[in-house]
Structures are given as structure tokens and as C-alpha cells.
Amino acid sequence: MKKLIFVLLISFCCAAGVYAKTVFVYFSATGTTENMAKNAASVMDADIFKIQPVQEYTAADRNWHDKNSRTSIECNDPKSRPAIANKIDISEYDTVVLCYPIWWGYAARIMYTYVERQDWRGKKLITLCTSGSSGLGQSGTDLAKHAKGAEYLGGKDFTRKGGDEVKKYIEGLLK
């Protein structure tokens, strides 16, 4: 009887995702990262949350040809921390997958605002990006430096890649 209860308990825990819970946390200004993150979270049956800026990024804000645009000013300032409107609690998760667009070679600065607010002790961190062409670069390792206490497993550019590919990559890192 005890054995049966134990087996049922383990089955329940697995079904409820009690073990090794993964969460996707993303920021996206024009939807590319959002699509990637949503597809991956859906395939992995993982929770997903969007980082919501207090001030949305307009087309003028995103103009990298204008050195005075909002994003140009933010990207030029390593200390820039754009404000976030919502709270995303990662305390119940073991693995956090951060997803973001590459802006000027690095993660959009709002990701740093988010990362510096969390308690990363005991958490595994994976960084996924989308980009025009430059790929992940140093964005993952740089962001991970600000996630004090996290175990950084790695990162990759998944622009226009399917959720199945993301799942395979993450499962490989978690092995």
C-alpha cells in the first residue's frame, strides 16, 4: 500500500510539473521574439510571461539610424534600465529561459532591468535571442553576469526557428 501511495505521489508530482519547472520570460518590441518564445513554451508545455515596458517602443523609438532615438540612447548607455510595468515571479521555477531581441549586439536594456530585480540563487539560466543577422554574440554571457547566483547553461539565436528546435536545445542543456 505504501509503495502504491509513493508511486501515485511521484506520478502526481510529475504530472503537475513539480519537478524541474521551466519558465520562459521574454521581451519583444515587434513580435519576432514573442513568436519564438510562445511556440517554444507551447511545445514544452512551460509557463511564459512577457516583460511589459512602462513605455512601449514606437517605430521612432526603434530607429537605429537615428542616434538620438530612444533605443540608441539606451543602447549607448550601459547603465540604462528602462522601467518595467509588471511583476514576474520566478521563485517557483528551477530553469528560467530569457528571450529577447538583439539591439546593438546585446540584449535590449530592459532585460537588464528585469534580471537585476530577481533572486537567481539556485536557478539555471538559458538565454535565447532573435536578431537581424548578428546572432547571440556576447549577449547571453553579459546578461548572465547580472543574474547574480544563477548557473548559466548557455544560449542561442532562434530567429525564425520552430519550437521543436528550441525544446531539443534546452533539453540538451538540462541533461
Ligand SMILES: Cc1cc2nc3c(=O)[nH]c(=O)nc-3n(C[C@H](O)[C@H](O)[C@H](O)COP(=O)(O)O)c2cc1C
Ligand atoms: C534598436 C534596434 C537595434 C538592433 N540591433 C541589432 C543588431 O545589433 N544586430 C542584429 O542582428 N539585429 C539587430 N536588430 C534587429 C532585431 O534584433 C530583430 O529584428 C529582432 O528579431 C526583433 O525582435 P522583436 O520583434 O521581438 O522585437 C535591432 C533592432 C532594433 C529595433
